[in-house]
Amino acid sequence: MKTARPMSVAGYLFVGPAMLYLGVFTLLPMVVAAYLSVHRWHLLKPDRPFVGWDNYRRLLEDPFFVNAIRNTVVFTALSVPLGIAIALAAAVLLNRGLPGIRVFRTIFYVPSVCSQVALSMIWIWVTLPHVGFVNWLVGSANALLGTSFATDVNYLQRFPMISVVLLFIWNGLGPRMVIFLAGLQNIPETLYEAARVDGASGWQRFRYVTLPLLMPTTFFIVVTTTIAALQIFTPIYVMTQGGPNRATDVVVFHIYKEAWHKFHIGQASAMSYVLFSIILTISLLQFWAMKRRSDMIAESA
Amino acid sequence: MRSEFERRHPGVRIQIENIPGEGQYVPKLLMMFVAKKAPDVMHLDASYASVFIDNDLLLDLTPEIKSDDSFRLDDYFTNVVDVARRGDKLFAIPLDFTPIVLYYNKRLFDEAKVAYPAKGWNCDDFLAKAKALTIDNHKEPGKKQYGMHFINWMPLWIPWVWTEGGDVLSPDGRHAEGYFDSDKTIRAVEFLASLITKYHVAPTHSEAAAAGVDLFRAGRAAMHIAGHWMIIDYRSDGIDFGVAMLPTNAASPKTVVYESGLAINRSTKKRELAWEYVKFMTSAEVQKVRVSGGLAISAQKEVAQYYASDEQERTFLNAVEFASGPWGARVEPYAVVEDLGREMMEDIVNGTPVPDAVHKTCRLIDLELSQQ
Numbered sequence: 001m002k003t004a005r006p007m008s009v010a011g012y013l014f015v016g017p018a019m020l021y022l023g024v025f026t027l028l029p030m031v032v033a034a035y036l037s038v039h040r041w042h043l044l045k046p047d048r049p050f051v052g053w054d055n056y057r058r059l060l061e062d063p064f065f066v067n068a069i070r071n072t073v074v075f076t077a078l079s080v081p082l083g084i085a086i087a088l089a090a091a092v093l094l095n096r097g098l099p100g101i102r103v104f105r106t107i108f109y110v111p112s113v114c115s116q117v118a119l120s121m122i123w124i125w126v127t128l129p130h131v132g133f134v135n136w137l138v139g140s141a142n143a144l145l146g147t148s149f150a151t152d153v154n155y156l157q158r159f160p161m162i163s164v165v166l167l168f169i170w171n172g173l174g175p176r177m178v179i180f181l182a183g184l185q186n187i188p189e190t191l192y193e194a195a196r197v198d199g200a201s202g203w204q205r206f207r208y209v210t211l212p213l214l215m216p217t218t219f220f221i222v223v224t225t226t227i228a229a230l231q232i233f234t235p236i237y238v239m240t241q242g243g244p245n246r247a248t249d250v251v252v253f254h255i256y257k258e259a260w261h262k263f264h265i266g267q268a269s270a271m272s273y274v275l276f277s278i279i280l281t282i283s284l285l286q287f288w289a290m291k292r293r294s295d296m297i298a299e300s301a
Numbered sequence: 302m303r304s305e306f307e308r309r310h311p312g313v314r315i316q317i318e319n320i321p322g323e324g325q326y327v328p329k330l331l332m333m334f335v336a337k338k339a340p341d342v343m344h345l346d347a348s349y350a351s352v353f354i355d356n357d358l359l360l361d362l363t364p365e366i367k368s369d370d371s372f373r374l375d376d377y378f379t380n381v382v383d384v385a386r387r388g389d390k391l392f393a394i395p396l397d398f399t400p401i402v403l404y405y406n407k408r409l410f411d412e413a414k415v416a417y418p419a420k421g422w423n424c425d426d427f428l429a430k431a432k433a434l435t436i437d438n439h440k441e442p443g444k445k446q447y448g449m450h451f452i453n454w455m456p457l458w459i460p461w462v463w464t465e466g467g468d469v470l471s472p473d474g475r476h477a478e479g480y481f482d483s484d485k486t487i488r489a490v491e492f493l494a495s496l497i498t499k500y501h502v503a504p505t506h507s508e509a510a511a512a513g514v515d516l517f518r519a520g521r522a523a524m525h526i527a528g529h530w531m532i533i534d535y536r537s538d539g540i541d542f543g544v545a546m547l548p549t550n551a552a553s554p555k556t557v558v559y560e561s562g563l564a565i566n567r568s569t570k571k572r573e574l575a576w577e578y579v580k581f582m583t584s585a586e587v588q589k590v591r592v593s594g595g596l597a598i599s600a601q602k603e604v605a606q607y608y609a610s611d612e613q614e615r616t617f618l619n620a621v622e623f624a625s626g627p628w629g630a631r632v633e634p635y636a637v638v639e640d641l642g643r644e645m646m647e648d649i650v651n652g653t654p655v656p657d658a659v660h661k662t663c664r665l666i667d668l669e670l671s672q673q
Contacts, residue, residue: 044334129511260328262634262672
């Protein structure tokens with residue numbers, strides 16, 4: 001008992017700065033936002049009455065907020081499975097003892113080191129009509145094959161959601177791939193040897209050895225990627241401003257506009273809480289599914 | 302000019318704070334007000350003046366004007382001054398302004414043997430000219446010539462609504478019902494949309510975007526609606542252009558005027574000095590230098606006349622008489638209304654029937670106004 005006290009003091013000292021940070025920059029703002037969300041709080045109006053659930057009730061009547069939720073769901077549903085599948089494929093490809101493999105790992109990681117704003121600017125250029133990279137590719141193909149596909153397509157205007165999804169996947173590829181790589185390297189080689197002895201094909205080894213043993217890693221990536229996708233903001237702000245015609249108006253961008261273009265701080269806080277509830281629910285569901293799965297495995301074992 | 306002011310007022314230092322980024326000026330400046338760090342003097346643009354005026358952030362300048370014999374409000378264009386007025390209170394002294402007018406490319410008119418826009422022309426005249434100036438290019442559809450370049454930006458197309466006798470909001474600015482969904486407004490929107498969807502004399506948004514150039518500057522659109530700011534580019538491009546009032550179906554032509562003025566922070570601690578600075582910056586002496594670039598027209602009649610050397614410039618000055626300030630100078634959430642208007646036009650071009658789109662947008666505008 002006597003040694004426990006200094007130990008715990010040291011422990012608190014270690015977590016202290018992090019707790020302070022969490023308290024000041026996360027918990028406190030959450031409490032303040034909860035307070036704001038039940039008040040009509042215009043940035044510049046001195047009159048800030050308590051309105052109860054009114055801000056939340058209004059959200060249901062706001063067709064643009066409903067649209068933002070729908071866009072966010074579509075964005076997440078597209079970008080999470082695709083982003084994870086591509087990262088896993090890249091990790092498997094890069095998890096080989098080839099010479100110079102580290103160079104490739106670095107190259108794949110580079111987009112994640114760049115600022116999202118810079119990446120978004122590059123992505124705008126990629127999608128531009130005539131001078132953009134995609135149209136340049138099409139133009140080169142035309143010249144090579146004698147075809148005449150259009151090179152004046154503004155891909156960002158034509159496929160706004162897909163454009164942003166692709167950027168998100170590209171941007172987040174690095175960290176996801178590295179985590180997958182770490183997971184892959186934790187799988188003992190002996191298991192693959194055993195599988196090989198049993199006559200398992202490459203696909204079977206991936207399906208019955210790699211995937212199940214990678215489950216904890218995959219779970220972590222699914223949860224974090226889902227949260228990141230639900231909170232997408234920067235590329236939307238830089239590339240589309242929610243357009244064309246609100247086709248990419250996602251929840252966080254909508255909140256930003258509500259707060260800083262319309263100055264409806266109370267309304268924006270209510271939106272934040274709705275998004276928070278959605279994220280919390282989805283994350284809890286994911287944890288529940290994961291636990292159910294591991295319970296089933298434990299039972300069958 | 303800042304150093305000239307500092308020279309004349311020893312011990313005074315003017316610190317200029319620029320706020321870069323499209324659409325960032327208003328939020329940033331408002332945050333400075335909330336944090337009580339707002340500047341003593343600030344630019345106030347007509348398009349968002351209401352946000353500052355109606356939240357009591359600015360000083361009423363009438364006492365200053367009355368007690369200062371060296372300042373004469375009559376030196377400025379009344380219609381421009383009035384943009385920042387509330388009853389007998391005035392919240393900004395205008396620096397410069399531009400009415401929205403119609404530019405036309407004389408060469409394209411001559412080639413098509415179409416007469417230049419005449420005084421008092423109406424929308425039918427306009428459509429006839431636009432049709433005559435539209436040239437389909439069958440060999441290269443991407444190189445079509447348009448009668449008019451259309452930019453879906455509500456601040457530029459609002460005069461079309463006014464000229465049909467329609468409007469966006471009720472005179473008190475409180476609601477849209479009965480105005481934005483009136484027959485006159487619907488007729489105006491229908492006419493505008495038909496230029497793109499029915500007559501194809503103006504490009505759709507994607508056609509214009511795909512061109513990758515400003516169609517008017519490239520000589521591929523014969524007419525364009527814009528403000529004085531475009532004159533710089535047109536002159537440097539060497540375009541032989543004319544300027545006309547927008548066509549009108551009403552008794553007299555109508556247009557909108559955008560102005561920019563200087564306002565004083567209500568809680569400034571240097572009231573006299575701030576007024577001196579506003580007076581100095583809006584004076585004829587400084588204005589002469591300020592507007593020499595051609596971005597806008599000086600709100601000082603004397604300076605404006607000084608630069609009105611040619612026919613184009615004179616058309617701008619004549620337009621002032623028929624111009625009124627934008628709703629944004631009087632209605633706080635008007636920026637949101639303008640976004641809704643742009644989205645409505647996009648929907649219409651994409652196939653939504655005009656009455657449906659107008660009624661839907663009207664409801665959304667009223668929903669927005671009710672949240673204030």
